[in-house]
Amino acid sequence: MTATDEPRVLKHQVVRGQLDRLLDGMTPGEPFPAEREIAERFDVARETVRQAMRELLVAGRVERRGRTTIVARAKxxxxxxxxxxxxxxxxxxxxxxxxxxxxxxxxxxxxxxxxxxxxxxxxxxxxxxxxxxxxxxxxxxxxxxxxxxxxxxxxxxxxxxxxxxxxxxxxxxxxxxxxxxxxxxxxxxxxxxxxxxxxxxxxxxxxxxxxxxxxxxxxxxxxxxxxxxxxxxxxxxxxxx
Known part of the structure; x- marks a missing residue:
């Protein structure tokens, strides 16, 4: 790849961006949509959603509470x-x-x-x-x-x-x-x-x-x-x- 080439944007990164915008309008402690709901909303595979959610977890934007995912407080x-x-x-x-x-x-x-x-x-x-x-x-x-x-x-x-x-x-x-x-x-x-x-x-x-x-x-x-x-x-x- 040359310096002028645009980096390839992966599908899960597109979903991640959409979920980031969704999170911007939510409050800490609020339940986050389930993977199946997200997959249906954005018409993508569940595996794509999992990759996007994994990045959100690492970034500290969401957290797991048992089987539920909620909006996390700031790090x-x-x-x-x-x-x-x-x-x-x-x-x-x-x-x-x-x-x-x-x-x-x-x-x-x-x-x-x-x-x-x-x-x-x-x-x-x-x-x-x-x-x-x-x-x-x-x-x-x-x-x-x-x-x-x-x-x-x-x-x-x-x-x-x-x-x-x-x-x-x-x-x-x-x-x-x-x-x-x-x-x-x-x-x-x-x-x-x-x-x-x-x-x-x-x-x-x-x-x-x-x-x-x-x-x-x-x-x-x-x-x-x-x-x-x-x-x-x-x-x-x-x-x-």
Whole structure:
């Protein structure tokens, strides 16, 4: 294809455009027409409708509620930052909640010991929580902590609040994080905890956090629904005139 060639518009993209315009006139929570109704309205095959609906789901314009499809609310937009996403969401006027899934006692394997700079076999405290905004489950966060550094955490920490704030109350100052971001699909357990379809694309954020002395303080794995979350980042040039 040359630079002057017009890109081919696929049939499902035409249907997607028509459905986008339909959605513009609807309100969040309103039931969306069924696939058969859409296929009949636009005189297209059901498979064409499915492809268009798949794009709408990924874009966060509609969402599944059991066998029903409804108009979705706008995606949650949060900064890609070192601090707590709970506090960032609240700063953006969103209600937030963290639901405890489980506390688990583990022992560091070779990989985790290297990441946290602790001995192989050292005790690890794992905290798993679901992150919700405005009543929608959008993230599953699993944090592994060197147990010896956080005595009594399980008994005293209010799991619906910010873990970072709890750490700071213990005199731990965040100095640096090393993050990696990729896309993935959830497994059956993850999709159930996030009440999401197993085909929903996810953002996978892996993080190692360091304190003011350069000592690792946590290893975190965060899984966020790509149909409900958008992350933003502001970057500045390091070049000087």
């Amino acid at each position: 949650v937009m949060l900064p890609l930052a070192m601090g707590s996403y709970t506090e960032a969401a609240k700063a953006n006027g969103l209600s937030t909640y963290r639901m405890l899934v489980d506390w688990t006692d583990l022992y560091a394997d070779d990989v985790l010991a290297a990441q946290l700079e602790i001995a192989v076999g050292a005790p690890i405290l794992q905290l798993e929580r679901v992150f919700s905004t405005d009543g929608i489950r959008v993230g599953l966060e699993t944090t592994k902590l060197p147990a010896d550094r956080y005595p009594g955490l399980r008994e005293t920490f209010k799991t619906e609040t910010s873990l970072y704030a709890e750490m700071q109350s213990r005199g731990i100052i965040f100095e640096k994080t090393v993050d990696s971001i990729e896309t993935t699909l959830p497994d059956a357990r993850e999709s159930a905890l996030l009440t999401a379809d197993a085909r929903t694309p996810m953002f996978l954020l892996n993080r190692i956090s360091y304190d003011q002395h350069g000592i690792p303080i946590e290893q975190r794995r965060s899984l966020y629904r790509g149909d409900r979350m958008t992350f933003t980042a502001i970057m500045h040039s390091t070049q000087r005139p």
